[in-house]
Amino acid sequence: MALVSTLLFAVVAYLVVTRSPGWPRVQTTFFSPQVALDSLPEIARGLLLNLRVLVVGGVLVLVVGLLVAIARTLRGPAFAPLRLLATGYVDLFRGMPLIIVLYLVGFGFPALGLQGVPTSPFVLGTAAIVLVYAAYVAEVFRAGIESVHPSQRAAARSLGLTHRQSMRIVVLPQALRTVTPALLNDFVALQKDVGLISVLGAIDAVRSAQILVGRSFNFTPYVVAGLLFVLLAVPTARIADAVSARARRRQQSGHLL
Template identity: 90%
Template sequence: MALRRRRRPRPQLTTVPPGGALPAPSPLELSRRAWRRRRARRSTLVALASTLLFAAVAYLVVTSAPGWPRVQATFFSPSVAWESLPEILSGLWLNLQVLVVGGLLVLVLGLLVALTRALRGPAFAPLRILATGYVDLFRGIPLIITLYLVGFGFPALGLQGMPTSPFVLGTVAIVLTYSAYVAEVFRAGIESVHPSQRAAARSLGLTHRQTMRIVVLPQAMRTVTPALLNDFVALQKDVGLISVLGAVDAVRSAQILVGQSFNFTPYVVAGLLFVLLAVPSARLADAVTARARRRQQSGGLL
């Protein structure tokens, strides 16, 4: 059940406003406030109770299953989890590196593609078509196939200086795919800025580039930040896919440990670590979205 939005406590009137301080609230208003408080408390209790009930039922159903003891031993063994943690953590460090490097490259490449698609005029038609084709292609291909094509195809070319490290190739594949998505997010943002803004900027004599940089993009960024953060959360777990190229990341380490111990707990550990990684970004995305909403709406009840 959705939590009711808590009423912000009324700030104390520190300065006496013009016209004198307000008289004390009437009994009617006090009773209304009391009623709202009771309502809020009741909603919270109902939400809490229903959550606890659900958790209890889920717990009972799972633990009473006939296979539960076996599942518990093979998936949730504390000792295996503790032993596997250091190796999985060192693997996660590789994922983090891919995430940071890849994330930055995705932002740059995605923005470039979006700006190319936003170019006007027939002279830029080839560029636009190229950018559109790129987006269509890499948004359409499953990431894992891009990873195989890049990870095994590029080295097979045997070109001088072609990197062979799965770290580099995996990052390239992820950047190719995610840039296509992020380019579309940026493009949506650019198009969401009202044409009148462009008209105002161009009539001040700003060039297309200046208009984009100074007027359109700052407004577009504000609109798309929540969507970008959402893509970032998706990227955080997809970096685990570089394991298919043989990079020893968190997923791959877990796989190796599973093979050694015949116990699946390392997968659960790796999964939990990815969740821990994603939670702060998810909360940040929530906060940014809420802030954008507050800024765009001038209060009121609805």
């Protein structure tokens, strides 16, 4: 029944779109096979820059996010300034749109004229993405750390472990296991947002498509770039679904680890 209803919906949608009066023009402008084949190599070369930003930015987001999360979970009045600083950072960059951060970092830092400040769109775009996504990931890590029962910390300290050893050996492994599905979902979102570095002039997949559209006045390169990003995100999305399902099964069966 599900298969029949799905096929019926697909047939109806296809007929509605292809029988519409403007379909021939839309097909020529957005879905030209020849334009897609001609633009694919150049867009694929631009996608390599997006992949570089994704890899470098993804690693830095995990590191910065974990450090900020640990800073927010520190106990004691002596760490109050560090906790306030970490909280302010999270509140600021979680509330600010990524596109605005890209403009501020990408155009603001070079405008300072400071010696040694990088001007590469790759470096500045990656920095802006890290600033925003690390704030989100920090909250994910913090939720995972605080989800570990206090008895786990007490047991670790009773065994003679220091606070740092307790975090590294006992708390963080359990927290990471808990938040892995959420981190994978953030990674899927990151895969899309690396395309925004094109606003800084970086010749990535989106910018390459924009240049090709300007040459031919055909929007098919945008469709090609979009499909490449979809192909990049789908495997990670399926992995995230599988990890989430596995975590749900383990939780329902009563396993903590």
